[in-house]
Amino acid sequence: MPRGYDHALYILPFDHRASFQAKLFGWTSPLSEAKTSEIADVKRIIYEGFMTALAAAAGFTTACAAEKSGQDEFEFEYGEDFARHIEAFDPTFSKVLVRYNPEGDRALNQRQAARLARLSRYLADRGRSRFMFELLVPAEKAQLEQVKGDKNAYDRELRPRLMVRAIQELQAASVEPDIWKVEGLDRREDCERIVAAAHAGGRERVGCIILGRGEDDRKVRDWLATAASVPGFVGFAVGRTVFWEPLVDYRAGKKRREAASSEIARRYRAFIDVFETARRSTFAHVN
Numbered sequence: 295m296p297r298g299y300d301h302a303l304y305i306l307p308f309d310h311r312a313s314f315q316a317k318l319f320g321w322t323s324p325l326s327e328a329k330t331s332e333i334a335d336v337k338r339i340i341y342e343g344f345m346t347a348l349a350a351a352a353g354f355t356t357a358c359a360a361e362k363s364g365q366d367e368f369e370f371e372y373g374e375d376f377a378r379h380i381e382a383f384d385p386t387f388s389k390v391l392v393r394y395n396p397e398g399d400r401a402l403n404q405r406q407a408a409r410l411a412r413l414s415r416y417l418a419d420r421g422r423s424r425f426m427f428e429l430l431v432p433a434e435k436a437q438l439e440q441v442k443g444d445k446n447a448y449d450r451e452l453r454p455r456l457m458v459r460a461i462q463e464l465q466a467a468s469v470e471p472d473i474w475k476v477e478g479l480d481r482r483e484d485c486e487r488i489v490a491a492a493h494a495g496g497r498e499r500v501g502c503i504i505l506g507r508g509e510d511d512r513k514v515r516d517w518l519a520t521a522a523s524v525p526g527f528v529g530f531a532v533g534r535t536v537f538w539e540p541l542v543d544y545r546a547g548k549k550r551r552e553a554a555s556s557e558i559a560r561r562y563r564a565f566i567d568v569f570e571t572a573r574r575s576t577f578a579h580v581n
Contacts (some may be wrong), residue, residue, distance in 0.1 A: 313363075319332075319333065356387070425471045427469070480516070485502075503530050511535060535561070
């Protein structure tokens, strides 16, 4: 299967685990069977909203997380048994969330890269599931000091170049995703640099998508419109901004189940419209 994925890809992720149970329910592990069932039922509301939004679509793809949740260092959720679980679910994409700062702990980065290269090789050899890489670049203390502790300044001035370096280092370590899932970028030129790094060395079909980071509606719309204007960005993965508020209202008794799922469908569809409108506008301008 050729490396890369350059089709439109609009993801409604709800693979959140530790953060979901702690922040929405106020629960910590281990969970009882009853609590696990309640979380599963609430997540089904997200799925119901997703299916409502796609009522006129021909189908959808699936992605399954392979990493342990909420850890600073990437490790497989099922350790040495990771391959069996991927084969059991047989998703379109095997997805990992990785915190990787190229100016961070070198030994940590090397350990992570080695595990990720192993997954990359396995998926390439298996030839069924594609590889989706969610790259987070958390600020190091010294980096925050450079911007006087201003996290927004870090996101604007330092994070974009660090993201490019992280992609380059991981490629050099034989980590070869089909999709890079990256944090939102405010400037078009930074999106262009990310695509250039993702496409380097004959990787022209590799796609990029923007994640929502749980930001507010306005910020996510800005990120989507900026990314959509750059060839190589094929979509987005926006979860909490879509489903969090409707689920909070549902659990508080302010929304019925059907109203919560309908609101999730509306928000998800609205973000698709933002991305596609920005893409059409750019294409029409270019032509």
